[in-house]
Amino acid sequence: MATTDKASPRDRLLDAAAELFYHDGVSIGVEALCRTAGVSKRSMYQLFDSKDEVLAASLERRAPGYAARLIPGPDDAGTPRERILYVFEQAERASTEPAYMGCPFLAALVELKDPDHPASVVARTAKESLQEAFRAQAELGGAQDPALLARQLMLVFDGASARAGTKVETLDDGLTTRTVTVLLDAAGMR
Amino acid sequence: MATTDKASPRDRLLDAAAELFYHDGVSIGVEALCRTAGVSKRSMYQLFDSKDEVLAASLERRAPGYAARLIPGPDDAGTPRERILYVFEQAERASTEPAYMGCPFLAALVELKDPDHPASVVARTAKESLQEAFRAQAELGGAQDPALLARQLMLVFDGASARAGTKVETLDDGLTTRTVTVLLDAAGMR
Numbered sequence: 144m145a146t147t148d149k150a151s152p153r154d155r156l157l158d159a160a161a162e163l164f165y166h167d168g169v170s171i172g173v174e175a176l177c178r179t180a181g182v183s184k185r186s187m188y189q190l191f192d193s194k195d196e197v198l199a200a201s202l203e204r205r206a207p208g209y210a211a212r213l214i215p216g217p218d219d220a221g222t223p224r225e226r227i228l229y230v231f232e233q234a235e236r237a238s239t240e241p242a243y244m245g246c247p248f249l250a251a252l253v254e255l256k257d258p259d260h261p262a263s264v265v266a267r268t269a270k271e272s273l274q275e276a277f278r279a280q281a282e283l284g285g286a287q288d289p290a291l292l293a294r295q296l297m298l299v300f301d302g303a304s305a306r307a308g309t310k311v312e313t314l315d316d317g318l319t320t321r322t323v324t325v326l327l328d329a330a331g332m333r
Numbered sequence: 334m335a336t337t338d339k340a341s342p343r344d345r346l347l348d349a350a351a352e353l354f355y356h357d358g359v360s361i362g363v364e365a366l367c368r369t370a371g372v373s374k375r376s377m378y379q380l381f382d383s384k385d386e387v388l389a390a391s392l393e394r395r396a397p398g399y400a401a402r403l404i405p406g407p408d409d410a411g412t413p414r415e416r417i418l419y420v421f422e423q424a425e426r427a428s429t430e431p432a433y434m435g436c437p438f439l440a441a442l443v444e445l446k447d448p449d450h451p452a453s454v455v456a457r458t459a460k461e462s463l464q465e466a467f468r469a470q471a472e473l474g475g476a477q478d479p480a481l482l483a484r485q486l487m488l489v490f491d492g493a494s495a496r497a498g499t500k501v502e503t504l505d506d507g508l509t510t511r512t513v514t515v516l517l518d519a520a521g522m523r
Contacts, residue, residue: 168446170360244446252499253443256358256434267501294502295512302492309442311457312484322485325519326512 153190155180160201165247169198169254199261202251206269214276223284224332227277231319234300238307238314245308249301286330295326343380345370350391355437359388359444389451392441396459404466413474414522417467421509428497428504435498439491476520485516
């Protein structure tokens, strides 16, 4: 509301969920979630059917900003090849931030271990949307098999996300852009 | 012991831990663990300091079998290129099994979100040992930059593991072997 500078209970819950689930994992309890959000459990259950729904909604709200950060807009300049590489440059940049723990959607999928969980459905949609952005650019760039190239790029993207997010790898020497360049060349991408 | 066909409480705990943590995640509680193992909590705490130590020990016990399944033995035939591809062929094969949920070590790292957790340390060692196997074969095969190629192969391996393990991708059309072939060619591997 315009008369208050305080976020709504719903927004506070989704902010707390995004933060807690990303840093501590999806097994964080309702108590901790409500405490961090400054919202009573009663209020939470008035807004959401379950913690699972809070998690799903928090990932859903995060998706557009995540995509906007990674994927160049339709009016941004660049060849299809440059637009694909941009995604990996952005991921490499993000991986150096102290709070980085990899792709939140991939992490949720790995942790939930249930493709039918409402948050898994949201996470899968976010991953599919990145894959489709790759495929569209691969097609524009004349790749021999755009769908295959998009799947290969997702392997690299998610492998890098999981490995850098868990601190077994670092990306800031251009590991992914170098790897992706090889795949783009082999696919005949302009 | 030879006089009984029953596994020891320690083995039962480690078997139950490997199974439960892989299928349900690392947040499984001590109650469920002990119930599945048929071991009292008291016995568990006589054998292990904490659930974290059970998890670490279960991953540690799983590592040699996991490596033996993926990595060809020193006496197995094959060029360095074939030996690298073998790892991915095995992973593609494993991914079609109903119980497949990706690499257990990667999943533990993603779920634990703490590089210093005793089970993360074990998991990281397992990942490093696969990476070193790749690097050694890359060197034998004359790759231009064996260390870089090994890191690239790990991106593909872990990306495939996370994606196929969470059912957002399928590998049985040879996705990883095709991708790896591109990387091996570009690295000048024999």
